[in-house]
Amino acid sequence: MKVVFIINEKAGNGAAKRKWKNLRKSLQIPYKLEYTEYPGHATEIAKRYATIATKFSDKHLLIAIGGDGTVHEVVQGVITTGEVYIGAISAGSGNDFGRGYETFTEASEIVRFTQQHSNAKVMDIGVLQKNDETLYYINNAGIGFDAYISKISNESKLKRYFNFFRLGKLTYVFFLLKALNRFKTFSIKVIHNGEEQVYDNVWLVVASNQPYFGGGMKISPSSNPSDHNIELTIIYNIxxxxxLLLFSTVFFGKHTGIKAVQQYSGEAFEVDIHGEVIGHTDGEFAGITEKNQRIHFGVMHHAWHLARKTS
Incomplete structure (x- = not known):
């Protein structure tokens, strides 16, 4: 099995670079090394190795070292490629992927997987479609307040300071407070199983493939990335x-019984967004909706293979 490390050295304000430096000291197997240089580069790298793996029926293990954005990009490049396994070493600010999926922490775990790769698990991937555009997400996709927070966080120099002082988990909370007075609510219509429901004064609509977002908030406690369903969470009329008080309960997944929170579970949802609202996939900017634009949230089964620790 070929092993390739795809490293985003900027992730976590250098955390990825430090973790790789420590890991390679005890890594006793052949490997290739790739460094990302710009947004989308990890996807290009992963696609290149996926093509090789498919052409020559040659198993590859691609290990992303970085944050959620790095893993997001790597998975994009290998969707439906059976010869490629994806592993990760969390080294970002939020690291929600590492909370919802099993990741590597030591070189010995990687070595064991290359010897006994039967422990890989087939995973779903979330799908967001708008007009003729199709986007994918491994954690979650959102329209509204959470997307707005992600955008101002990613554009701010303060995020680097949080990471420098190892306070990455507080990044989302800080920018949540900053965004609270700026964001304008909107209205939506949800179509599911032939039924329609309108929601006014909506703060966010989040489609989840695993429980966590925002650096450890358990927005969708029942989400499972291999059960062929996604969960839609709506926070409105609050x-x-x-x-702000509601978000303090989200870290523990205790918000689901609150009147202002509505959750659905299923394979697909249509959501009409009645305004120009920002969107994201796995925390990455996904454009601004047009007025009355219909968004499709769905799930693709058996989309990629997760490399897991082998006992």
């Missing part, structure tokens, strides 16, 4: 102060 004041700014109460929203």
């Amino acid at each position: 004041s700014r102060l109460k929203l």
Whole structure:
């Protein structure tokens, strides 16, 4: 099995670079090394190795060292490629992938997987479609407040300072407070199983393939990335102060019984967004909706293979 490390040295303000430096000291197997240089580069790298693996029926293990964005890009490049396994070493600011999926922490775990790769698990991937555009997400995709927070966080120099002082988990909370008075709510219509429901004063719509977002918030406690379903969470009709209090309960997954929270579970949802609202996939900017634009949230079964620790 060929082993390739795909490293985003900027992730976690250098955390990825430090983790690789420590890992390679005890890595006793052949490997190739690739460094990302710009947004989307990890996807290009992964596609290149996926093509080789498919052409020559040659098993590859691609290990992303970086944050959620790095893993997101790597998985994009290998969708439906059976010869490729994806592993990860969490080294970002939020690291929600590492909470919802099993990841590597030591060189010995990687070596064991190359010897006994039967422990890989087939995973679903979330699908977001709007107009003629199709986007994918391994963690979650959102329209509204969470996407707005992700955008201002990714554009701010303060995020680097949080990472420098190893306070990456507080990044989302800090920018949540900053965004609270700026964001304008919107209305939506959800179509599911032939039934329609309108929601006003909506803060966010999140489609989840695993439980976590925002650096450890358990937004969708029942989500499972291999059960062929996604969960749709809507937070609506709630004041700014109460929203802030609600978010304090999300870390523990205790928000689902609150009146302002509506959750659905299923294979697909259509959502009409009645305004120009920002969107994201796995925390990456996914454009701004047009007024009354219909968004399709769905799930693709058996989309990629997760490399897991082997006992």
